[in-house]
Amino acid sequence: MEVALDRLLHTQPLDGETARPQRLLDAMRYASLSGGKRLRPVLLMECAELFGRSDEGICQAGAALELIHCYSLVHDDLPAMDDDDLRRGQPTVHKAFDDATGILAGDALLTLAFDVIAEEAVHPDAAIRLGLSRDLSRASGIGGMAGGQMLDLESENRQRTEREIHTLQAMKTGALLRYACRTGAILADAGKLDVERMNRFGETIGLAFQLADDLLDVEASPEQMGKATGKDADAGKATLVGLMGLNQTREELESLLQEANALLAPYGDKAQRLASIAAFIANRDH
Template identity: 50%
Template sequence: MYDFSADSADCARAIEAGLSDYLTGARLSGPGPAADRVVAAMRHGALEGGKRLRPLLVRQAAAIFSLPKPAALSTGLAVEMVHCYSLVHDDLPAMDDDDLRRGRPTVHKAFDEATAILAGDALLTHAFALLSDPLCHPEAEVRIRLVSELALGSGAGGMVGGQMRDIEGEKGGFSPGEISIMQSMKTGALIRASVRMGAILGGADPRALSALTAYAEAAGRAFQLADDILDVTATPETMGKATGKDAEAGKQTLVSTLGLEGARKVLNDTVTEAIQALRTFGPKADGLRATARYFASREK
């Protein structure tokens, strides 16, 4: 029987160890020596915290095709580094202006704004270096597909574009449909990429990849909706960061549009949709099913 707690904890340990090993001056240097201060800021932004859910999705999707866990590690590290870069930049004064992340000072508070920008830039850049390395996958064609998938999920039509839409929505307002589009890009696109990258690593055929994409898109919506609910219901101590910021900024979310109970109903329906997309995979997809359920039940 699949044990979500054990698998997620094991994945988090593997990602923490992998990041700690990779984010060093020796590993990041070339053609010149990596600057110590930016390496320290990268480590501050990436280590000691986080649930590592996106690498877990990579691992779980790859497991459907019987790919061993170590074979998904480099791809999981790359996805997590992109996620961490986005948090470093989101916390900046020009963006969400947060002082705390995972219960610790954000990178721009622990260092300074310029260093935080450069640390985020470097995390993003080196993520693609990981994917291009033959240690990630022996076949160049697979590595190219992984690079393309992560670029699409994190770029102007994905995470970055969703953040831009979010900023625009603070000024002009959103319809419920526009909220969904924004959230599917800002949060959902990297979750979608994580699942698809795991499937690509495992050699999924087009039909399997399509089913897993449907799962990932629903799971991404569920994750963001749960996040919006927690912004209303959780305390800063529980979350390790400020809460209530959406309402304070006048930001429209499905919670503000539908109310708390309405949003919870949509969340449960969305998790059901995600799980139904996995019906052809049998027990091998139990990990992905458990993660979708976790999205709906998490408390931080």
């Protein structure tokens, strides 16, 4: 993944581009090559491998998804948004550069993703690539990730029901995780039922991811996380942990993990790594 991202963020302008300004490129590289769990591309690649495909093109699709994820982190960290100074233990992009460069770097990463997903190596059928490009737009736009961030910002000091929080989280985090799993299956030409199963697997671990995140925000130290913690409570945001309490949240998380494993059961040992990722998501401590 590092290699794929590094290769995409080069100085040489592509056909149809005029030049790639160094400062903007530096900020984009800083935003996307400073570590990170690469959870979304890993999920995409594992789901593709489950149905027999693992090659450069799959890696390319994973990189497109990671560019979207990285753009969202850069914009979410901005002073006007969550106002975070640290990310993965390092200064956030707007701290290392400046706010304007942060905005533009996010914009350009988002834009680049739609170039990358269109590459021929991703899938020989242009109609499939186009469909995935469109799905990516819906998973990350007003009806997905960006909309979820809007709802999250509006949550400060506003009472939310459990159902509303579920919607918010399904959009903010769930949509891209679901996209990752579903897209992996589609790119490996999996059958319709398998694609639907991977879609549900993605949805399930998306919910688990957010519950684990909420638990960590309450329980972990800033050192473990490489970023500030306790921010949700400080901002007066209603979380599921707040509504359900620690014990019920842990139980819910456990039951989501079982559901994820049940979805993987038909694939037996071949789905071992995907099961490990689900367990990692539910039990991670950073």
